[in-house]
Amino acid sequence: MEPSLACKRALVTGAGKGIGRATAKALLACGVEVIAVTRTQSDLDSLVQECPKMLTICVDISNWEATENALKDVGPIDLLVNNAAVSILEPFLEVTQEAFDKLFNVNVKAVLHVSQIIAKGMKCRGEGGAIVNVSSQASQCALKDHAVYCATKGAVDMLTKVMALELGPHKIRVNTVNPTVVMTALGRIAWSDPVKSAGMLSRIPMGKFAEVEDVVNAIIFLLSDKSAMINGVTLPVDGGFLAS
Numbered sequence: 001m002e003p004s005l006a007c008k009r010a011l012v013t014g015a016g017k018g019i020g021r022a023t024a025k026a027l028l029a030c031g032v033e034v035i036a037v038t039r040t041q042s043d044l045d046s047l048v049q050e051c052p053k054m055l056t057i058c059v060d061i062s063n064w065e066a067t068e069n070a071l072k073d074v075g076p077i078d079l080l081v082n083n084a085a086v087s088i089l090e091p092f093l094e095v096t097q098e099a100f101d102k103l104f105n106v107n108v109k110a111v112l113h114v115s116q117i118i119a120k121g122m123k124c125r126g127e128g129g130a131i132v133n134v135s136s137q138a139s140q141c142a143l144k145d146h147a148v149y150c151a152t153k154g155a156v157d158m159l160t161k162v163m164a165l166e167l168g169p170h171k172i173r174v175n176t177v178n179p180t181v182v183m184t185a186l187g188r189i190a191w192s193d194p195v196k197s198a199g200m201l202s203r204i205p206m207g208k209f210a211e212v213e214d215v216v217n218a219i220i221f222l223l224s225d226k227s228a229m230i231n232g233v234t235l236p237v238d239g240g241f242l243a244s
Helices: 018-029 041-050 064-071 097-125 147-170 185-190 194-201 212-223
Strands: 009-013 033-038 055-058 079-082 129-134 172-179 234-237
Touching (some): 009 097, 018 033, 018 212, 064 097, 079 097, 079 212, 097 129, 097 147, 097 172, 129 147, 129 212, 147 172, 212 234
Parallel strands (some): 009 033, 009 079, 079 129
């Protein structure tokens, strides 16, 4: 438990599965009142079964108007984790307009929009806050078939820096975590083939992929008072991938 987070209110997007779900549960364990946001009601239902105190909102945050309506009465939020994202892998010469638009709508525009809504409330209350955007090592390293995904995560990193610059005077800190491959349920399936994983693992000095808890711990740190002077950073959770 992180004492500095107790009694705060947090909103976590993409909270139905993987990193977002684990982050929501970890914050709840820290004494935070958590609002879990995702587009799939069944994921929220199962989350509430596990954590009856969890508050939930079901909305597709790529829909601008629906997001406005869903979050307009959310109440005061001290902590925001923009975790929701999608990945569509296509070779550069085969990238489609549909994939480009979907990736930027979810991975970038929704981050900007949700942050606008929440940060306006933080600014009005004058008590500050912390925002963590979940980015990727793909923001800083080109990966085959990831042209648009890499571009969206690069945009998230720079958006974060501008947010930190403009919101810092209002005591609102904004940072990113930039994980390597993470062993979520889907991650284990996608990278279970030793032939496929060998190339990526060979570029990670620690010789292993990240576990969900590795990313969650970094998020909790950046939300807590232990990172009170950290603002506008991109924090790799990559076992040294970006150092090699």
